[in-house]
């Protein structure tokens with residue numbers, strides 16, 4: 001029980017961070033969508049780490065792309 005909650009969390013279908021079903025999903029603001037629709041690359045400001053199967057959210061990351069890269073490296 002000494003493990004951090006993030007590593008022990010399991011969604012309703014039994015997956016946890018590290019499983020192929022658990023993926024980062026980028027959430028853009030309306031402004032972000034508008035900018036991207038103009039063909040301009042817009043950095044993700046918010047990423048949900050969630051199960052692609054049931055949609056349960058494990059974690060929410062707010063920040064720029066570098067932050068996400070660091071996160072993915074840690075959990076690889």
Ligand SMILES: [Zn+2]
Nearest residue numbers: 011013051054
């Ligand atoms: Zn799930």
